[in-house]
């Protein structure tokens with residue numbers, strides 16, 4: 001399976017950068033499935049139905065979310081109905097939406113799941129047991145896990161826990177790309193964090209002066225998205241050729 005996974009898209013800068021480079025990406029990295037984390041694509045975080053549809057139209061097969069999944073109330077019904085967008089599978093079953101999306105490709109069915117970490121994030125069920133349930137339910141599919149988590153330890157542990165049982169474990173949420181892309185011993189493609197598709201002159205996508213002021217004053221300083229110097233962060237894995245590369249574009 002050839003998988004192109006785009007790191008957390010932040011705001012207009014990230015979305016525009018991706019849209020204008022999608023053709024190049026797909027030609028440089030021919031893929032059977034394209035996944036993107038879109039939970040920060042709205043200027044106020046979260047995602048709206050029209051932003052999701054535009055991303056899908058641009059060539060993203062499945063959109064994953066995370067702790068900002070429900071920031072835009074207008075997306076709730078869309079999350080229930082739309083087949084190509086997922087919120088964390090370890091959120092309550094009563095939450096809007098679903099945690100796994102399936103896509104039929106020429107190489108078979110792919111199941112894309114989002115899971116949220118437990119360290120320094122909103123309460124969620126244990127991701128490891130939730131992953132077991134997904135592996136059981138989708139055992140005939142090639143499974144891609146977007147592990148939306150803060151702690152590198154939790155991400156590495158889940159990668160090893162699922163090694164050989166899923167196709168990919170790709171981390172998101174920290175917005176800083178890690179340099180540890182690899183195939184784990186039993187064959188699962190892994191990276192601790194794919195990184196961010198947004199401004200490379202920002203603090204995780206936010207205007208740097210506002211982020212600095214927050215840290216220096218403890219006052220509540222609203223964070224706006226920075227739009228300068230946008231950059232795509234992504235990872236590409238060809239599981240047949242055992243090739244995995246980090247992308248910065």
Ligand SMILES: [Fe+2]
Pocket residue numbers: 039066067068148173
């Ligand atoms: Fe996040």
